[in-house]
Amino acid sequence: MPHWDPNQYLKFGGERTQPAIDLLSRVKLAAPRRIIDLGCGPGNSTALLHGRWPEAEIVGIDSSAAMIAAAQETYPEWTWTVADIAGWTPDRPYDLVYSNAALQWVHDHESLIPVLFSNVAPGGALAIQMPAHFQSPVHRILIEIATHDEWRDLTATAAEAIKVGRPSFYYDLLSPLCSQIDLWETEYIHHLPSHREIVEWMRGTGLRPFLEVLPDEDMKRLFEERFLTALRHAYSLQRDGTLLFPFRRLFAVAYKRE
């Protein structure tokens, strides 16, 4: 589990929050009273929930103390808790169990997703979004560099840190339990000024587990340099010298019968 840096994460706050907006816009619940935001990070996704349902009782949980501290500082009037999604056992169900860009860090979805759905109240919903970019150049490059001889043993577990199944996997898990399920994927085309910004983007999320297991600054620098060189070959520049960084994401909203 990497250590999170709220400032690094929010460098691309607008781009990272757009999928949270898109997920929320597809939740067809009129007035959920109890809502949980699992892996709330610095509170950007939770703020959307408060904006749509100002009367609801909303809790944001995250395993990173730094993220919860950032959320608490920005939104001191709301409820935040440091907790691990993997061990989350609420005493009462929630009308909406919402999670944007966090469940990919939690393993064993085969067990996890039914547990999360069991904590949805009748008439409520589970709404989740996770990256689905595992065939993309940026992910393939990261894994390729991580398997170079000099650090392959160190990065083996980091390469396993993020796991997301295909839409059919989530359909098979949720459809026997729910009354309706909406599944979709969206590829966001992020517009970045340079290849270095892809590295910056990844420093906020997917690159973290790899850099954290490398023992010293020289090795971290070498890893990032190789990553940047490979990105320059994989993503061509537009005519104006900027680049497009496509990023695919998977969404699911599953409803529980009344």
Ligand SMILES: C[S@@+](CC[C@H](N)C(=O)[O-])C[C@H]1O[C@@H](n2cnc3c(N)ncnc32)[C@H](O)[C@@H]1O
């Ligand atoms: C990419 S951020 C998402 C933040 C926010 N939900 C958003 O929409 O931008 C992922 C968050 O998931 C949290 N996280 C990862 N694994 C977790 C776990 N097992 N339990 C709780 N939070 C976790 C991280 O600490 C991080 O804040």
